Amino acid sequence: MPEAEPTPSLIQQRLALGRLRLTALFMMIGWGALAALRVVGLDATKVLDWIVLIFSLALALYGVKLLFDYRRKVRAFEDRYGTDAGRQK
Numbered sequence: 001m002p003e004a005e006p007t008p009s010l011i012q013q014r015l016a017l018g019r020l021r022l023t024a025l026f027m028m029i030g031w032g033a034l035a036a037l038r039v040v041g042l043d044a045t046k047v048l049d050w051i052v053l054i055f056s057l058a059l060a061l062y063g064v065k066l067l068f069d070y071r072r073k074v075r076a077f078e079d080r081y082g083t084d085a086g087r088q089k
Helices: 010-040 047-081
Strands: none
Touching: 010 047
């Protein structure tokens, strides 16, 4: 029977949470900025403009969802291991 993968250290788990936060922020800011630019330059008669706008808005909103997931995971992590778990001093 194969052995189970070892659990990552607390530092690695905290770093993974940080990457999730950065991904969420980049998605919200980047795709949100693209959506804003598409609204400014929107030609209502072009279908491609509408598709790009809807796609960028959807990805920006997905970034918001990721940020809420990040906050939920950080709360669970800190409840389980303590508020300073995985932080290097």
